[in-house]
Amino acid sequence: MPKLAQFRSASSLPAPAPSAASILHVDMDAFFVSVELLERPELRGKPVIVGGWPEDRGVVSAASYEARKFGIGSAMPLRTAARLCPAAVFLPVRHDLYVEYSDRIAAILERFSPVVEMASIDEAYLDLAGTERLHGPPLAAAQKLHHAIVRETGLPGSLGLASTRLAAKVASDQAKPHGLLWIPAGAEESFLAPLGVRRIPGIGKVTEAALASLGIRTVGQLAALSAEQLERRFGRWGEALYRKARGQDAYEFVVDAEPKSISHNRTFAADTSDRERLGSTLSWLCQKAGKRLRDAGLRARTVTLTLRYAGFQTVTRAKTLREPSSLDDVLLAELRALFDAHWTRKPLRLVGVALGGFTHAPPQPDLLDPARDEKRESLARAADRLRDRYGFGKIRLGGSLSDHEG
Numbered sequence: 001m002p003k004l005a006q007f008r009s010a011s012s013l014p015a016p017a018p019s020a021a022s023i024l025h026v027d028m029d030a031f032f033v034s035v036e037l038l039e040r041p042e043l044r045g046k047p048v049i050v051g052g053w054p055e056d057r058g059v060v061s062a063a064s065y066e067a068r069k070f071g072i073g074s075a076m077p078l079r080t081a082a083r084l085c086p087a088a089v090f091l092p093v094r095h096d097l098y099v100e101y102s103d104r105i106a107a108i109l110e111r112f113s114p115v116v117e118m119a120s121i122d123e124a125y126l127d128l129a130g131t132e133r134l135h136g137p138p139l140a141a142a143q144k145l146h147h148a149i150v151r152e153t154g155l156p157g158s159l160g161l162a163s164t165r166l167a168a169k170v171a172s173d174q175a176k177p178h179g180l181l182w183i184p185a186g187a188e189e190s191f192l193a194p195l196g197v198r199r200i201p202g203i204g205k206v207t208e209a210a211l212a213s214l215g216i217r218t219v220g221q222l223a224a225l226s227a228e229q230l231e232r233r234f235g236r237w238g239e240a241l242y243r244k245a246r247g248q249d250a251y252e253f254v255v256d257a258e259p260k261s262i263s264h265n266r267t268f269a270a271d272t273s274d275r276e277r278l279g280s281t282l283s284w285l286c287q288k289a290g291k292r293l294r295d296a297g298l299r300a301r302t303v304t305l306t307l308r309y310a311g312f313q314t315v316t317r318a319k320t321l322r323e324p325s326s327l328d329d330v331l332l333a334e335l336r337a338l339f340d341a342h343w344t345r346k347p348l349r350l351v352g353v354a355l356g357g358f359t360h361a362p363p364q365p366d367l368l369d370p371a372r373d374e375k376r377e378s379l380a381r382a383a384d385r386l387r388d389r390y391g392f393g394k395i396r397l398g399g400s401l402s403d404h405e406g
């Protein structure tokens with residue numbers, strides 16, 4: 001995984017002068033659906049909805065472009081989607097599978113920039129400044145990255161390249177499906193001007209309606225208002241609207257030193273007391289967390305187990321290790337001991353694992369075999385590299401082989 005990064009607001013500072021367009025926004029197209037189509041190519045060209053079954057009370061998590069033609073979108077009730085498109089193919093959410101592909105995409109992004117912000121499971125920001133010697137100018141690097149994602153994962157995505165985070169995000173949206181749009185530095189305002197105000201991140205239905213009452217429907221019309229006019233009408237939000245209408249944002253990349261914790265959990269479709277399945281799930285979750293730990297170059301001092309029963313009663317137990325570790329078998333042994341000690345044999349709704357108390361310090365060598373742990377860690381890192389290339393599910397501990405379900 002790439003370095004953990006975030007954008008820190010610096011909105012109290014004056015907007016920066018346009019610089020080279022080096023901020024790249026990567027947004028995977030209909031991500032959940034696209035992953036499902038890799039598994040079930042016979043569904044290509046059909047209206048596909050991921051979220052559950054048409055009679056469920058849930059909502060749409062993702063819809064194919066064929067389904068969107070019927071007015072179906074994310075967060076729409078599944079029953080409404082079924083009425084709009086009775087012929088749609090409904091599929092359950094398989095979160096672990098989507099996380100696996102997201103991890104593979106993140107590993108590709110890391111090759112193109114030392115600083116990456118994974119904004120969500122299916123979108124990320126990169127700063128390509130300073131990478132010219134490796135990948136050429138930012139636009140050339142963006143094109144290479146676009147091709148690499150398709151070649152190595154088979155998934156479509158849309159990319160926006162600009163000098164600001166806001167303009168890059170809007171550009172990737174305008175590039176859909178599966179396109180790349182470059183906004184040269186200084187062209188942000190003219191690019192945004194003809195677009196509807198809802199295209200600006202942060203402007204929702206309420207603000208759109210308020211702007212419409214003033215006769216403002218496009219970003220260009222919004223940009224024609226002075227900061228004073230917007231502040232009188234919207235207060236402090238008016239200042240942000242003034243900047244956003246010009247494609248400006250005052251954000252800087254900040255690399256986080258390290259995460260506070262790493263966790264994974266699984267909610268079962270039906271409560272279960274199947275000991276083999278629960279043990280398999282525990283192993284799977286531990287391996288997922290362990291890989292992220294090694295990717296960050298960390299070792300954990302504590303492991304935490306979470307068990308949630310059918311009635312939503314939740315039990316959380318933690319254990320401090322004698323020595324910090326990043327090895328799956330070491331971490332899993334402690335988690336299994338916690339599980340055996342605290343599971344009441346009643347059906348479980350959720351199992352979760354978390355790692356914490358991180359350190360960069362090397363492990364204490366084994367006095368009898370000083371090279372043993374180093375060999376084990378080298379083997380684990382080799383397995384992680386194969387997982388990055390071929391998918392996490394290709395290499396797992398034997399105890400989790402039965403748990404690769406959605």
